[in-house]
Amino acid sequence: MRDTETHMVRFGRSVSLMLVLLLFACGVDSPPVEEVDGDVQAVEIPEPNRYEFGSDFVLTDQDGKPFDTASLRGSAVLLFFGYTHCPDACPTTLSRLNRVYDLLGEEGGDVRTVYVTVDVARDTSRRLKEYLSYYGLPIVGLTGTQEEVDFAAGEYGAYHKVSDEVSEAGPLFDHTLLVYLIDAEGVLRYLFQPGESPEVMAGVIGKVLKERR
């Protein structure tokens, strides 16, 4: 029995070693190539703007309770429109936001994220809660009736429409991928494009947060 165990251990070890070597050899385990020059300052951080559109709205949060965005005064807000069945763009945005919070560090405590679904039929409060809790962000997931979501999206010029593409995934949505930065007074300050780097995003958010001090 002992002999078998030793054998198993050795066998396990050689297999693990081989795995490690192979993974190493194939480069599967190597970190993604990133252009990090250790030079974050080199990234130019644009100045925040002051937009005259974008107002408060009331929707239903992930706990099924009414949520008025006016209650977010005092925090900076990152607002975006997405849906949980979105396979590429929305999870990419959530990942970018995760990185933004990492970069903000302690300052991130003054920043709330608001995720408004454009798929009111499938994204119930419960589903939003299950889905968003995975990301561990200070995030509010909002849903509502079609009219309520249309109003919220309309206030921000956020396009959203069921796509005519037929997919096994069910309805796909064409939608705006901007992330809206709203300051602690409720003024829309910046529109982050889908390609905006987390470094630039964190930089602009940092500028808006500093105005208060």
Added chain:
Amino acid sequence: MGMMKQAFLPILSSFLLFACSTPPEPGSLSVSDAWVRAVPPASGITAAYMTILNDSEVADTLVSVTCDVSRVVEMHAVEVTSEGAMRMHRLKSIPVDAGGRLTLAPGGEHLMLIGLQQPMQVGVYVPLKMTFRKSGTQLVMARIRKE
């Protein structure tokens, strides 16, 4: 045990060598940096990304992908309009130019894994069976990453 060990190791190693798509012979298609995005267990859908290198003088086309952990795999392209709106297009196939490199990446062309049969656990490999019109089928191991 001894017997098993002897029989198992070569099989395992050949499988692993096959799995990590070692540099191909000239004139073939190779896939590298394949990964699948980790998504919440509540999600039934995710995407796979990779680089496909066509090291031959013949153009090829990715015509289908299947995967054990998802009910279906579709090919999609993403278009971002100047207003920042995103549109997805389902593709019937994806061409890979002769001597060309095709990158499937977030915000661009990607494989959509629909109807996930199990949670997407970080670090685990997802086998993707990718069929190209000319060069045939190859198995690609895509690692699940949270990013």
